[in-house]
Amino acid sequence: MAAPITLHLEFGGGAELLFEGVKDHQVTLPSQSQPWDMKQLLVWIRANMLKERPELFVQGDTVRPGILVLINDADWELMGELTYELQDRDTVVFISTLHGG
Amino acid sequence: MCQVDEEYSEQLEKRTVPSVSQNCVKCKDGSAVLIIRAGDAFCRCCFKEYFVHKFRAMLGKNRVIFPGEKVLLAVSGGPASSAMLSQVQEGLSRDAPKKLRFIPGILHIDEGGACGQSLEERERSTAQLEAIFRATGYPFHTVPLEQVFELPSSVLEAAASAPQRPDGSYKAAVDQFLQSAKARGSSSPGEGGPDGDPAVREAQVRLSRLETRDAPNGPARLGLGRSEDLGRLLSSVRTLTAKEDMLQTLRHHLMVHTARTHGYSKVMMGDSCSRLAVKLLSNIAQGRGATLATDTGFSDPRYGDVVIIRPMRDYSSKEIAFYNKMFGVPSVFVPGLDTKASDKASIPLLTESFVTKLQTDFPPPSAPSTGPVRSYARSTLKQKKPLPSTPRWCLRGCLRSGSLGRPGRPSAGGAAPRGPAGRGLWSRRGHLLLLPHVSLGCGAPAPPDLRSLLCYSCRLTVKDMSAVDTLPPYIVSEAEHRSHRLRMKQEISEFLLDEEEEDDDDEEAA
Ligand SMILES: [Zn+2]
Ligand SMILES: [Zn+2]
Numbered sequence: 173m174a175a176p177i178t179l180h181l182e183f184g185g186g187a188e189l190l191f192e193g194v195k196d197h198q199v200t201l202p203s204q205s206q207p208w209d210m211k212q213l214l215v216w217i218r219a220n221m222l223k224e225r226p227e228l229f230v231q232g233d234t235v236r237p238g239i240l241v242l243i244n245d246a247d248w249e250l251m252g253e254l255t256y257e258l259q260d261r262d263t264v265v266f267i268s269t270l271h272g273g
Numbered sequence: 274m275c276q277v278d279e280e281y282s283e284q285l286e287k288r289t290v291p292s293v294s295q296n297c298v299k300c301k302d303g304s305a306v307l308i309i310r311a312g313d314a315f316c317r318c319c320f321k322e323y324f325v326h327k328f329r330a331m332l333g334k335n336r337v338i339f340p341g342e343k344v345l346l347a348v349s350g351g352p353a354s355s356a357m358l359s360q361v362q363e364g365l366s367r368d369a370p371k372k373l374r375f376i377p378g379i380l381h382i383d384e385g386g387a388c389g390q391s392l393e394e395r396e397r398s399t400a401q402l403e404a405i406f407r408a409t410g411y412p413f414h415t416v417p418l419e420q421v422f423e424l425p426s427s428v429l430e431a432a433a434s435a436p437q438r439p440d441g442s443y444k445a446a447v448d449q450f451l452q453s454a455k456a457r458g459s460s461s462p463g464e465g466g467p468d469g470d471p472a473v474r475e476a477q478v479r480l481s482r483l484e485t486r487d488a489p490n491g492p493a494r495l496g497l498g499r500s501e502d503l504g505r506l507l508s509s510v511r512t513l514t515a516k517e518d519m520l521q522t523l524r525h526h527l528m529v530h531t532a533r534t535h536g537y538s539k540v541m542m543g544d545s546c547s548r549l550a551v552k553l554l555s556n557i558a559q560g561r562g563a564t565l566a567t568d569t570g571f572s573d574p575r576y577g578d579v580v581i582i583r584p585m586r587d588y589s590s591k592e593i594a595f596y597n598k599m600f601g602v603p604s605v606f607v608p609g610l611d612t613k614a615s616d617k618a619s620i621p622l623l624t625e626s627f628v629t630k631l632q633t634d635f636p637p638p639s640a641p642s643t644g645p646v647r648s649y650a651r652s653t654l655k656q657k658k659p660l661p662s663t664p665r666w667c668l669r670g671c672l673r674s675g676s677l678g679r680p681g682r683p684s685a686g687g688a689a690p691r692g693p694a695g696r697g698l699w700s701r702r703g704h705l706l707l708l709p710h711v712s713l714g715c716g717a718p719a720p721p722d723l724r725s726l727l728c729y730s731c732r733l734t735v736k737d738m739s740a741v742d743t744l745p746p747y748i749v750s751e752a753e754h755r756s757h758r759l760r761m762k763q764e765i766s767e768f769l770l771d772e773e774e775e776d777d778d779d780e781e782a783a
Contacts, residue, residue: 242598249307265598
């Protein structure tokens with residue numbers, strides 16, 4: 173049984189609008205038998221945080237194309253993307269690059 | 274500086290994607306923090322160097338900005354234009370041999386009125402932006418979009434373009450600039466200090482006192498009742514595609530006008546290559562093929578005396594977002610027409626979604642992230658010859674010059690029969706400037722039918738409008754002017770020498 177973990181989530185580039193305009197969120201993921209990974213985090217965000225238009229944030233089991241993800245300030249493409257195993261006090265940043273000018 | 278926690282590396286072994294333990298492809302030493310092209314992993318330091326270098330290289334390679342020239346930076350507050358501003362600051366403040374040497378000013382067009390923002394919201398984002406601008410020390414202009422209703426119709430006249438400087442003169446101009454800077458009293462080369470050449474610095478100090486808002490504060494700033502005009506205009510445009518198109522046209526005219534009023538000869542826009550790829554494809558989809566090259570190229574000379582340049586066109590939106598995040602470049606999210614719209618709401622949005630998916634699903638092996646789109650663009654741009662349906666009056670370009678045609682040849686246009694399209698007024702290069710308008714035949718001063726004057730694409734946009742008289746006066750009066758000329762042209766056409774043969778020969782030879 174893995175202990176609950178606390179994460180710092182940050183939304184930017186307009187993605188925050190899907191979260192009531194709030195950029196910074198401290199969230200605690202409940203304990204579960206498996207360690208939390210990014211794929212599960214997205215499911216959790218969709219179920220617990222997204223107030224409207226979830227398709228503008230998640231599509232299929234991943235983020236909508238055009239939304240960048242940084243895990244602890246590094247490109248998630250370097251970290252295994254959806255398979256990255258989250259650690260307590262990780263920072264995950266989502267930046268929308270869609271229609272920015 | 275280049276360190277990243279490496280505690281995650283073990284569980285990544287099984288993946289085929291590069292893992293965080295990967296080293297930077299450039300210095301081979303620092304641990305990578307991002308992948309900018311498929312497979313190219315950069316560490317933080319090398320990424321910064323790469324990003325900063327690319328900006329100066331882009332300007333250096335193109336050599337369009339002369340030392341001491343006034344350049345207006347169009348900053349929306351979004352990531353790309355904010356990154357552009359930070360690169361200008363970086364480039365002007367360096368004591369490097371490749372230092373930038375122009376005189377910057379900032380233009381922000383407040384489009385809140387078009388996007389349904391309240392006055393308070395607009396004031397708030399404008400204040401945030403102005404704080405950023407003030408910190409740069411550059412003069413800045415905040416112009417509400419509503420001001421398009423006060424533009425003079427001369428904005429649509431292409432002023433004579435700046436005298437062509439021969440290629441070799443760039444270096445001479447740089448040398449001369451350096452010498453005169455020296456003469457003005459800096460004793461040694463390093464003397465310029467962190468802020469660069471004394472001449473530029475002095476000019477900047479002088480200019481920064483001129484900080485302007487182009488109208489008084491508060492509601493009056495929005496141009497006295499002009500907000501209703503803007504509201505009526507936009508609500509008469511029925512589709513989001515046409516609205517976005519209209520907005521882009523108005524924005525361009527306002528930029529050019531502001532540049533002219535304040536003596537700037539260049540306007541820098543922050544279009545990234547991701548953005549330009551979207552623009553390019555949606556232009557094609559909207560029938561704007563004719564202005565593709567100017568809409569997406571590095572330098573856009575269509576306005577003559579004011580040249581638009583796009584120094585960010587080699588950056589992907591990913592590079593920009595990472596740079597801003599890593600190096601704390603401030604930007605302000607200003608909602609647009611399309612904020613939170615579905616990706617099927619308009620042609621540009623649909624295209625953006627397509628391009629983004631394309632880039633995500635098929636990252637090209639070692640090309641910049643818009644590889645596929647770029648090669649498509651290249652092949653499109655290679656077709657130099659205008660399509661048969663080449664523009665009539667395009668709101669987006671081909672401005673009216675003093676006379677329709679070459680000076681000294683009063684009828685240079687020549688009214689030539691053109692296949693089924695019939696007679697029209699053609700420029701020497703074969704662009705159809707005007708098409709006769711049948712309903713004007715009776716001689717009564719009918720209100721100009723804007724649609725019949727416009728190019729295919731602008732016509733589509735105008736067709737989506739319920740009331741054409743909501744357009745800003747400068748456009749309406751230009752339309753009147755054009756249909757008047759056309760009528761005159763028709764009346765005197767039988768007395769004109771017929772040049773159509775010659776014109777056709779020219780065209781075929783070209
Ligand atoms: Zn490196
Ligand atoms: Zn047009």
